[in-house]
Amino acid sequence: MRIRVLSGPLMACLLLAAGCGGGGGGTSATPSTAQQGFPYTVHNCGVTTTYRRPPARAVTMNQHTTEIMLALGLRESMVGTAYMDDAILPEYASAYGSVKVLAEHYPSQEVLLSAEPDFVYGGFSSAFDQSKGLGRDALAKDGINTYLNVENCAAGPVTTATDDEEITTIGRIFGVPARAKALTARMDATVAAVRARLAGVRPVKVSVYDSGTRSAFTAGGAGIGNNMIEQAGGVNVFADLNKSFGDVSFEQVAQRAPDVIVIYDYGDTTLASKKAFLLSNPALKDVPAVKNKRLVVLPLTSTVLGVRVPAAIQTLAQGLHPEAFR
DSSP states (O other): OOOOOOOHHHHHHHHOGGGTTOSSTTOOSSOOTTTTTOSEEEEETTEEEEESSOOSSEEEESHHHHHHHHHTTOGGGEEEEEOOSSOOOGGGHHHHHTSOEEESSOOOHHHHHHTOOSEEEESSGGGGOGGGTOOHHHHHHTTOEEEEOGGGTOSSOOOHHHHHHHHHHHHHHTTOHHHHHHHHHHHHHHHHHHHHHTTTOOOEEEEEEOBOSSSEEEEOSSSHHHHHHHHTTEEETTTTSOSSEEEEOHHHHHHHOOSEEEEEEOSSSOHHHHHHHHHHOGGGTTOHHHHTTOEEEEEGGGGSSSTTHHHHHHHHHHHHOGGGGO
């Protein structure tokens, strides 16, 4: 993890077919852009954009943005995707299979522009690399609107409410607010069910291990990972780290003595290797999580703002409080 616009009459015809020669004496069942909630102005990570109609040629960069789009039923609005960390969720596999994969990681400027997107949705700041001509300002000059997942620029702690806001905003941008409302309601219901199971439990001390051999790259208190731990009946021992992620020494991990270590599974380092490293690390030999081999695994895509967060909270809660789920 250490880690041109189509416009004018053609676009109007694509989006508002009834206004381009449809029958019925000038009437149509297709809502106008005003009825869909346009124009709609979004302030996103320092960039302000006014949408007068839904994007029609979107490219998603990073898996969690791709799955949000597919969960909202927006496959027909996508012309490309890039950078997957995990297998696509089974319920979106068919739709995802019909979207062109532009690159294994991030596409070059040339490849991205060849898809003729009118909207690029990035999951991480690295999606908009200025040095590669993919900065948001540069894309705007090519007539391409952009949106960055708000976990990258949130002013305060990121929570499941922030996740709802992310999905709600994307739903508004694409003119499908009702779909977004239904999706967030289902997600909120999953979290509420978990919280009900955990009523009265004693919080468990938790540390996240993302990666690292000389130091531990861990989840701090500012990202969704911290809130997920709280919602799952835990306490993040590095919640005082005032950022989403940061490095801490293994001696610090030992001092804070987590009862459970959550491993983020992704990348070239295998899960088996990460487990073996933690369990054999001399600095961690007296840590309760290591002594009792209490390791919970989450795929990376489940630990960032997206549709997987509620299910990940449930998985985490089951690992922290198995007795509550028997």
